[in-house]
Amino acid sequence: MQDKPTSFSIKDWADDDKPRKKLVLKGYAALSDAELIAILIGSGNRDESAVALSKRILASTNNNLNELGKLTIKQLMQFNGIGEAKAITIIAALEVGRRRRGETAQKITKINSSKDVFELLQPILGELPHEEFWIVYLNNSSKVLHREQLSKGGITGTLVDIRLVLKQALEYGAVGIILAHNHPSSTLRPSAADKQITNKLKIAAEALDIKVLDHVIITEKAYFSFADEQLL
Incomplete structure (x- = not known):
């Protein structure tokens, strides 16, 4: 007889996988800002998960995404675990969001x-x-x-x-x-x-x-x- 596949709850997933799986199962609206940023950076550092690192980055801007969008690549790279590629990914994602708002504004006639x-x-x-x-x-x-x-x-x-x-x-x-x-x-x-x-x-x-x-x-x-x- 074959063994039944093991079922894991979200608490059993690796910390860096949780936001991705949560998005698949519950949709993007269920994720916090930190969890969404964690998906962008993919991994944390030796001492922090991607979510924990994202929370710390957000805390530095008083949890304000607009303020986060003003940080430079150099400023983001001051956080342990954020290299140039991750910093660029964060900046690019926030700029896409800003441009999306701009497209909505263009519809106002x-x-x-x-x-x-x-x-x-x-x-x-x-x-x-x-x-x-x-x-x-x-x-x-x-x-x-x-x-x-x-x-x-x-x-x-x-x-x-x-x-x-x-x-x-x-x-x-x-x-x-x-x-x-x-x-x-x-x-x-x-x-x-x-x-x-x-x-x-x-x-x-x-x-x-x-x-x-x-x-x-x-x-x-x-x-x-x-x-x-x-x-x-």
């Missing part, structure tokens, strides 16, 4: 609220270490005609050319524009300069029958709307 502005531009601006100023040009149905980076600056601020904004608005046939820029510091409070440029653009645009509909400050996870806060 009409702006109905400040949240739509955030969803449209957060994948572009949310994680930048420097400040950028963008303009979204809209028609009279609030459909997006064009979005464009107007300027790029250091972490302390960026320059805005009002004449260029209005010239392009006329070229695109826009009747409304939305201003947007990011705050790398993650603060949502508008600065005096933010308020000043908003007011200048609003006054200049009104002379051409173009309306400044909003100015949205974007950070990694949140946003501030001048329109929502009745600052326009």
Whole structure:
């Protein structure tokens, strides 16, 4: 008589195999962030399983995947068990996720609220270490005609050319524009300069029958709307 095949529970599997088998049996939604990263790196080091090492890497970024995505190859290689190939794999996977969010944002063709502005531009601006100023040009149905980076600056601020904004608005046939820029510091409070440029653009645009509909400050996870806060 043949012996029956031995059945193993998940606790009997090798530590580095557990996340893979768990994904097969229960689906990707059942895995923690650390378990998903463990699948990417495949193995840990002499003292840690892939999951334990992944947990330690995540802990260094306060368990924030966006912060993890900002680490360089050199920074990741500081962890025992992470060589160049594993570091590249982690960075590549997180970049794919970022681009996936960007594709979702491209499907937004009409702006109905400040949240739509955030969803449209957060994948572009949310994680930048420097400040950028963008303009979204809209028609009279609030459909997006064009979005464009107007300027790029250091972490302390960026320059805005009002004449260029209005010239392009006329070229695109826009009747409304939305201003947007990011705050790398993650603060949502508008600065005096933010308020000043908003007011200048609003006054200049009104002379051409173009309306400044909003100015949205974007950070990694949140946003501030001048329109929502009745600052326009």
